[in-house]
Amino acid sequence: MTLSCFDLGEQMLSVDDARQALATLIERPLGSEHVPLAQAHGRRLAAAVQAPINVPQNTNAAMDGVALALPREGVGAKQTHWPLAGEVLAGQYRRELVPAGHCVRITTGAPLPPGTDTVVMSEQLREPIDDKPAHVIIESPELLKHGQHVRQAGEDIAIGETALPAGARLDAASLGLLASLGHAEVGVYRRPKVAIFSTGNEVTAPGDPLPKAGIYDANRFTLIGLLAEQGAEVIDLGILPDDLDATKSALQQAAEKSDLVITSGGVSVGQADFTREALEQLGRLAFWRVALRPGRPMACGWLGEKQTPFVGLPGNPVAVMVTFLQFVTPLLNLLHGQSAVPPLRLHAISDNVLKSRLKRTDFIRGIYHTDVTGQLHVSSTGAQGSGILTSMVAANCLIELADNQDGAQPGEVVSIQPLTGWL
Incomplete structure (x- = not known):
């Protein structure tokens, strides 16, 4: 049985065990609502959708040309001159039977009328001169096949x-x-x-003058982007000063009107880190130790009477992104009624030396590509400091070196997590 985050104590967890433990913070998925289709992009279906009709609704022409009937057996037709019995345009429905040996003009998407089962495209037709009664000539009739250029009802x-x-x-x-x-x-x-909110007197909003000892608030905007990609609605509480009362007030408001609270930084035991004290006063707080890099320190718990889940991510920008993808994305999946599955993993051949150590999972920013044979390869983006955001911008994947690997040599197969196309 999976232990909750509150039962873990100081034991060191693997990434997968930590993901399972953190999932116990979500007790049930969110409710559902109906929205206009034009506003549904990026949302999760609350219930399966069954087709109420066939798509396409009718067996129809896949080409402009003529519709006629051909024997099911054999290839081609002996008849070259086909009298025309009318026409059917897209949006029209003809109920009258097309007589045997006759055809009708038809446009792409138009339903095949009764008595026809095959379409001959316009490029294979020739119009006779002074044609009375109207008919068409099929060139190379021996090439015709029963049912060609026809989309069957319910084919999609x-x-x-x-x-x-x-x-x-x-x-x-x-x-x-x-x-x-x-x-x-x-x-x-x-x-x-x-x-979400950021903490610290040194944290400065983009657009404001940067103090000598200040840093611009990158993490909050990174989280806004990550949450938007996961279909979440962001409540941005801005930057909180290093003040216990201000932090408590913000957390109380967040717990009352949100389904999840996320912070970055401020959960260590530093002298000016008030987030931890505020959390402990407002709810139930747990710290968990995970054998990964980058990604520490982290905290989790519940806030307020609603027991709103809380996740405290590390303060370094790259560590925020890595831990979000490993731990917060599965929580959002749970809120959407899904299981807390790990990120998508693919396998690629390493093109350079990758450093790691046993009993710790390392996430290295990487760039994957395919060679001329279609084989997937990956290489590191270079320096891997957890504050080097440019390496995350350059990356299209995370290279995951599991806790049983002490690195990888060129030519070895490694696991990668794509950063695009996996929503």
Whole structure:
């Protein structure tokens, strides 16, 4: 049975064990709501969607040309001159049977009328001169195949089939699919409301003059971006001074109106770190030790009467991003009714020496690419200091060296976590 974060004491945890323990902070997913389809991008489906119709609704033409009937067996047709029995345009539906040996003009997307099963594209047709009655000539009829250039009803999705499973992230293609099924609105999980703030008298808002001993507030904007990518609604509490009362007041407000509270820095035992004391006074606080780099110190717990989950991330910018991806993203998945699965992992061949040590998981910023044979390769971005944000900008993956690896040599296969395309 997985222990909660409050039962861990001072034991050192692996990244996977820490992820499982942290997941116990979320007791239930958020409720659901219905939103217009145009506002549903990035949301998570609260329930599976079954197709109420066939898509396409009718068997239809995939090309402009003529529709006719061909035998199922054999290839081609002996008939070259085909009398025209009318036309069917996209948006029209013809109920009259097309007589045997006749054809109708048809445009792409138009339903095939009764008595036809095959489309011959315009490029294979020739119009006779002074044609009475009207007919077309099919060039190279021996090349025709029964059912060619036809899209069958339900070919995309058949009525009653599951179009999208519960929990699916709605991307552009998903919105198109839902629209094709006639959905004007859709049931989705409510966006998690996540409160964030930065702490420290030295932390300065971008745009303000930078004091001699100051630093610009990078972490808060990094978290805003990460949370937006995960479909969360951000409650930005700004920068809090090193003051116990101000910190307590902000945390109380955050706990009342959010589903999750995240801080970066301020949870160590330093003389001016008041976040830890405020947390202990307002709720139940736990610290957990994880054998990873970058990524310490960290804290977690509950705040206020609502027992709002709290996660205190490290203060260094890269450590904030790494720990968010490993631990906060799974929490947001739980709030969206999903399981706390680890990030997507792929395998790649290392192109350079990678340093690590046993009994600790190292996350190295990397750049992956494919060679001429399609094999995935990866290399380090260079210096790996946890304050070097430029290396995170350059990276398209994290190279994960597990706690049973003491590094990797060129040519060795390593695990990578892509940083793009995995929402």
